[in-house]
Amino acid sequence: MNPMNARFAFIAAPLLVLAYGVIRILDGLDGSRGPGLAWTTGHLAFMAALVLFAGIFWQLRAMAGRDTLSTVSAVAGTAGIAALLAQFGIDVVVGFLAADHAGMSVLFDRVQSVPGVAIAVYDGGPFLFYLAQLALVIQLAVMRRVRPWTPVLVLIDLALPFADKDLIPLGALFLLVSFAPLARREVPAAATVRPAATVS
Template sequence: MAFAAPLLLLAYGVLRWMDGLDGHRDKQGAAWIVGHLAFFGSMVLFAMIAVALFRRTRMGRRIAAVAAAVSVFGVACFLWVIVGDLSASFRDRWPLPGPLEITGPLLFVLGMSVLLSLQVAAGRVPVWSPILFFLGYLAISVNLDLLPLAALVILAATVPLGRPGTGSRRVTPAVSRLH
């Protein structure tokens, strides 16, 4: 999941870029549809990552539970928009309320950043992991054309999660090593 989620996001970014080469986006074209399906899959995997990070958290369980719930809620907002992009009838019948269009993605990013930060505190991922994750999504919010680059930054952030033994490894947190 740690590799597949950002790689699907990268596929979406590349397909989105290819779709816009002629100056407009073809909302019925193959690049649009396949790209959005890749984006949908990416977001489902990110929700699964959020739940997995919650499950592996030992210290700060309550914070992790809230962060995971917030992340999954944010993913649900993303999925709602993606389905609306793929189906005009869905979007017209059930539009995502305006405030959720802004807060949903923000909640996802903040929740994942907290979950990754808890993994830093537990000594399971490097300190740059949550920072890169946040910066990747910040780049997307600045300009959607930065999606391919942002996906690579997010991949760099999640790679440590995919290392063998990361989920079960018990590393003494840096804070407790000081005592």
């Protein structure tokens, strides 16, 4: 990822997550979420954010010196992104196929009953995305390549949706604050980082 694209990703990804969170709240005002335009639009916004996060993870790896620890984190994060893209892709397809919310529930039950899908796409795989994101910023904080409060803000962003998914927009704002300095200062310097010794 070149510096210009990286700067864009660090700002656009949190904003897309914010858009998803706001649309999700609006979609639920009638008492149920999906199917419909709001369901599809919100999910596509989050999927676009995930695509940007793939580049962000590898940019953070470069900032950490491309060592073993950052590489493992980036690989794990990419796997988590793949799981989340599959999950949200299923959501979009179900939204198109179902006539109403009850119909969506039936289709979701069918999908999740397929062996391996629940753990890979819903209950296990997605957590790699969140853990890798936190691991990378903690490593960079220890290396003093990001501000000490950056992991704290990222952790808040990751934790808020587990408390209440309606807090996703608030979490996205914390993420934007934590990523903004990377877009302004750290990313251009990342291209000049020399590979560091591997960490076992």
